[in-house]
Amino acid sequence: MQGGQMIVEENAQLSTVLTSSAKPSYIPSLTKIIATLGPKSRSVDTIEACLKAGMSGARFDFSWLDGDYHQETLENLRIAMKNAKKLCAIMLDTVGPELQVCNTTGNPIDLKADTHVTITSNISKEASAEVLPVDYAEFPKIVKKGDTVFLGQHLFTGHETSSVWLEVLEIKGENVICLVKNTASLSGSMITVCVSNVKINLATLTEKDKQIISTWGVKNNIDIISLSYTRHVEDVRELRAFLKMKNLSETQIYAKVETTEGLRHFDEILQEADGIIFGRGNLGIDLPPEKVFLFQKYAISKCNMVGKPVIVTRVVDSMTGNLRPTRAEATDVANAVLDGADGIMLGAETLRGLYPVDAVRTVGRICAEAEHVYNHTLHYKKIVKHVGEPMTHAESVASSAVRSAIKVKAATIVVFTSSGRAARLIAKYRPPVPIVAIVIPHLRANSLKWTFTGSSQARQLLGVRGIYPILASPDVAAPGSEESGLRPAIDHGRSAGFLKSNDRIVVFQKVGNSSVAKIVELQQFFI
Ligand SMILES: Nc1ncnc2c1ncn2[C@@H]1O[C@H](COP(=O)(O)OP(=O)(O)OP(=O)(O)O)[C@@H](O)[C@H]1O
Ligand SMILES: CC(=O)C(=O)O
Ligand SMILES: [K+]
Ligand SMILES: [Mg+2]
Numbered sequence: 001m002q003g004g005q006m007i008v009e010e011n012a013q014l015s016t017v018l019t020s021s022a023k024p025s026y027i028p029s030l031t032k033i034i035a036t037l038g039p040k041s042r043s044v045d046t047i048e049a050c051l052k053a054g055m056s057g058a059r060f061d062f063s064w065l066d067g068d069y070h071q072e073t074l075e076n077l078r079i080a081m082k083n084a085k086k087l088c089a090i091m092l093d094t095v096g097p098e099l100q101v102c103n104t105t106g107n108p109i110d111l112k113a114d115t116h117v118t119i120t121s122n123i124s125k126e127a128s129a130e131v132l133p134v135d136y137a138e139f140p141k142i143v144k145k146g147d148t149v150f151l152g153q154h155l156f157t158g159h160e161t162s163s164v165w166l167e168v169l170e171i172k173g174e175n176v177i178c179l180v181k182n183t184a185s186l187s188g189s190m191i192t193v194c195v196s197n198v199k200i201n202l203a204t205l206t207e208k209d210k211q212i213i214s215t216w217g218v219k220n221n222i223d224i225i226s227l228s229y230t231r232h233v234e235d236v237r238e239l240r241a242f243l244k245m246k247n248l249s250e251t252q253i254y255a256k257v258e259t260t261e262g263l264r265h266f267d268e269i270l271q272e273a274d275g276i277i278f279g280r281g282n283l284g285i286d287l288p289p290e291k292v293f294l295f296q297k298y299a300i301s302k303c304n305m306v307g308k309p310v311i312v313t314r315v316v317d318s319m320t321g322n323l324r325p326t327r328a329e330a331t332d333v334a335n336a337v338l339d340g341a342d343g344i345m346l347g348a349e350t351l352r353g354l355y356p357v358d359a360v361r362t363v364g365r366i367c368a369e370a371e372h373v374y375n376h377t378l379h380y381k382k383i384v385k386h387v388g389e390p391m392t393h394a395e396s397v398a399s400s401a402v403r404s405a406i407k408v409k410a411a412t413i414v415v416f417t418s419s420g421r422a423a424r425l426i427a428k429y430r431p432p433v434p435i436v437a438i439v440i441p442h443l444r445a446n447s448l449k450w451t452f453t454g455s456s457q458a459r460q461l462l463g464v465r466g467i468y469p470i471l472a473s474p475d476v477a478a479p480g481s482e483e484s485g486l487r488p489a490i491d492h493g494r495s496a497g498f499l500k501s502n503d504r505i506v507v508f509q510k511v512g513n514s515s516v517a518k519i520v521e522l523q524q525f526f527i
Contacts, residue, residue, distance in 0.1 A: 028054035031367035032343035038351035047080035054364035096228030097202035230255035233268035258282035307428030337370035401517035501526035
């Protein structure tokens with residue numbers, strides 16, 4: 001896969017292991033961190049602290065709770081963004097064809113290892129340690145003797161006490177009799193059911209999802225939808241058509257690939273989606289453990305080649321209850337960065353974990369260390385080879401801009417963009433420095449009113465490794481001089497502390513139909 005070439009820079013020195021990590025800065029890591037917001041991470045203070053620690057996207061998982069609950073959290077996020085002066089992408093995660101235990105009372109269910117429990121499709125039964133009603137009538141038909149069933153809240157490892165694994169012993173009509181393999185206490189009203197490699201005959205975009213998108217999604221003009229359990233390219237197309245109908249055509253679709261069915265159709269899904277979420281939680285159940293890394297490397301590499309963002313999930317499970325990750329988890333985060341991931345997604349760690357801010361900060365620090373030794377040159381060469389010749393003008397100038405930034409040791413690359421495309425093109429070539437994207441708003445009319453584009457496009461760029469968007473004020477759209485357009489980026493970089501007077505930057509912009517890259521010495525701006 002790497003053809004014997006090193007995925008870390010050859011000059012990565014042993015001494016860097018012993019020097020202390022970079023001080024906290026405005027840019028904690030180039031890799032993006034998307035945190036799921038929920039009970040333990042929804043106060044303004046906590047969200048603000050997460051933003052400062054490096055959270056660049058917030059995931060609202062509709063498998064949990066309802067629109068009103070998420071609305072309150074979102075209002076708090078908006079206040080936190082203002083306080084912290086940081087943008088954050090807003091991601092709606094669909095429920096999809098997910099099976100759940102109907103625990104209407106919400107009482108904890110204590111299951112003991114080596115006892116029996118019956119999963120039933122009869123939802124009139126009340127959940128208890130003896131009977132677990134599941135919201136899918138076909139359940140007894142899709143499982144067979146010997147299958148493994150996992151139950152839990154975002155974690156189903158089957159070795160901690162909040163999730164359980166069961167072995168199917170016998171199927172009798174609507175009842176599936178199972179052996180409990182580990183002692184656990186299942187709490188709350190949301191308990192997900194997961195069985196490996198079963199075909200669930202439910203739509204990927206469910207009626208409930210459509211209703212959530214039509215209400216909560218439209219109201220909040222959400223930036224990204226994470227399409228849970230994407231299995232076919234048609235799933236993405238169907239959602240795209242639905243979004244268009246709801247006047248949400250700018251909303252991006254990240255296909256969450258988390259089943260073997262999705263894996264089989266990965267290449268087509270990637271063509272239609274705006275990004276990929278590599279959902280290792282579910283995939284870790286569908287695939288044998290020894291295969292997960294292989295698909296991770298394949299999927300990330302494919303996304304890198306076409307310049308689409310890829311986000312990896314389930315990295316520091318143990319931080320749900322602990323202040324420190326395990327050694328294996330910490331190493332796994334670094335390896336995801338070295339594989340080429342754009343972002344890391346936190347689930348239970350921030351949603352219901354005890355240390356949401358620490359989880360964000362710790363993951364950010366690990367990512368930053370891995371980025372320091374990331375073999376940018378090798379990545380660059382692979383992309384150039386993949387794109388081939390002749391390149392489009394924009395692609396050729398964008399890749400040259402990245403080269404120039406390395407050669408002149410530029411502090412950042414500044415790119416003017418309106419759709420975000422130009423910034424993504426630069427990011428595809430993975431410069432080792434941040435990309436400051438100045439997003440130029442455009443006036444646009446719909447049947448009711450005139451509005452400016454830009455805010456969604458800016459926040460969406462927060463899903464891509466290395467991009468730091470700044471939303472320009474609309475008057476920048478009619479630049480007096482070229483330099484006037486650069487001013488906001490430089491002022492921002494200066495106040496945030498990543499630009500100094502003796503730095504140089506590379507600027508990528510479109511003038512008419514031509515793409516231009518130029519090198520600018522900053523001294524002139526600092527007089
Ligand atoms: N120096 C500058 N100062 C202010 N605005 C600039 C400057 N250079 C370019 N721009 C503006 O930036 C915007 C770049 O947007 P453009 O639509 O060309 O890029 P994009 O959205 O990334 O790519 P695409 O056209 O492929 O969607 C244009 O509106 C352009 O006028
Ligand atoms: C996040 C998610 O859905 C998964 O990892 O499976
Ligand atoms: K979900
Ligand atoms: Mg999942």
